[in-house]
Amino acid sequence: MDMFDPLTEVDVFGEASRRTETVPAAEDVSPLSQDQKPRSEQSEGSWRAHINAVRNTVEQGVFSAIILEDNLDWDIRLREQMHTFALSTRTLTQPLALAALTDNTKPTYADASFPDPSLSDKVTEMPFVGHPATIQPSNSAYGDDWDVLWLGHCGMQMPTQRTPNLAKGRVVFTPDPFVAGHDTVSIDSKESNNYPNQTRVFHHTYAPECSLAYAVSQRGARRILYEASQRNATEEFDGLLRDLCDGGSDSATKLICVTTQPSLFSRWQDGRSDHVRWSVRMNMEKYVRGDEREWIDQYPE
Numbered sequence: 001m002d003m004f005d006p007l008t009e010v011d012v013f014g015e016a017s018r019r020t021e022t023v024p025a026a027e028d029v030s031p032l033s034q035d036q037k038p039r040s041e042q043s044e045g046s047w048r049a050h051i052n053a054v055r056n057t058v059e060q061g062v063f064s065a066i067i068l069e070d071n072l073d074w075d076i077r078l079r080e081q082m083h084t085f086a087l088s089t090r091t092l093t094q095p096l097a098l099a100a101l102t103d104n105t106k107p108t109y110a111d112a113s114f115p116d117p118s119l120s121d122k123v124t125e126m127p128f129v130g131h132p133a134t135i136q137p138s139n140s141a142y143g144d145d146w147d148v149l150w151l152g153h154c155g156m157q158m159p160t161q162r163t164p165n166l167a168k169g170r171v172v173f174t175p176d177p178f179v180a181g182h183d184t185v186s187i188d189s190k191e192s193n194n195y196p197n198q199t200r201v202f203h204h205t206y207a208p209e210c211s212l213a214y215a216v217s218q219r220g221a222r223r224i225l226y227e228a229s230q231r232n233a234t235e236e237f238d239g240l241l242r243d244l245c246d247g248g249s250d251s252a253t254k255l256i257c258v259t260t261q262p263s264l265f266s267r268w269q270d271g272r273s274d275h276v277r278w279s280v281r282m283n284m285e286k287y288v289r290g291d292e293r294e295w296i297d298q299y300p301e
Contacts, residue, residue, distance in 0.1 A: 051228060057221040061218070063217065064215055068265070073267070075279070082264075084128065088128060088171040088258075090143045091131045092110070092167070093115075093256065093258070096108050096109060110132045111168070113166075115145070123170065124168065125170045128173035128200075148205075149214060150245070150259035151213040153209055155210070156206070156208045156259055157187065157188040174195065175199065176200040180277055186261065200262065202260045203260075205257040209242075212266070276298060277297050278295045279296065
């Protein structure tokens with residue numbers, strides 16, 4: 001039995017609640033060079049909201065926190081989805097249990113390219129059903145070696161042999177009953193998608209777009225704050241986070257970032273949201289009334 005609850009272990013910080021704070025002038029928040037232009041007031045407010053939430057994670061001493069942008073939607077069955085995410089993250093980042101029993105000096109991982117991608121250029125795919133057993137984590141349901149869990153995004157690619165600095169392991173869950181039948185996943189711009197519909201894939205992040213929802217560990221939050229304080233950054237916050245997760249040239253820091261496709265959190269627009277089947281927003285009235293006989297499915301099979 002798992003000693004952790006994948007959902008209740010984290011604190012939740014909403015970005016919208018931070019935007020009421022007074023936003024300092026852009027040049028007071030991020031030191032700029034002469035050829036750089038400051039962010040707009042709106043962009044600066046968004047940057048400050050994210051940074052404040054990350055800072056609160058450090059100041060409050062919580063092990064991890066989920067940070068959400070406003071106007072999001074997710075599935076009513078998020079707890080079950082996060083349990084699957086936790087087990088998959090462990091598969092990608094925790095040492096194997098069998099190896100730990102036989103060799104106490106050198107941990108072995110299911111993904112040969114983790115934690116050092118230079119040791120292997122192989123893309124290792126592991127089925128979620130029957131995934132290899134890993135050692136029990138000591139701090140988190142998601143494992144002991146992660147910085148960011150990118151839970152909500154506008155698009156994501158997968159590390160391949162063309163990304164030598166990124167771990168390439170994938171956990172494949174198909175069919176995932178929580179995924180819409182028409183949903184597909186994206187590998188990259190050069191590799192065709194050969195996964196069947198209704199497949200969910202967990203993998204290390206590559207070229208993510210939009211930081212709609214993400215979790216940070218205490219270690220990850222400290223690393224993000226340090227990098228934000230050291231660089232002359234004028235990009236949006238998701239650009240900073242993408243650079244740190246991808247190990248971009250502007251940073252000496254490389255975060256361990258895990259994600260899933262399709263995204264677990266999506267924007268709520270025009271009365272609908274992408275990827276979410278049993279929408280919280282669409283079913284809110286039923287949920288409040290306790291009417292759980294038949295949830296509204298945005299993407300029925």
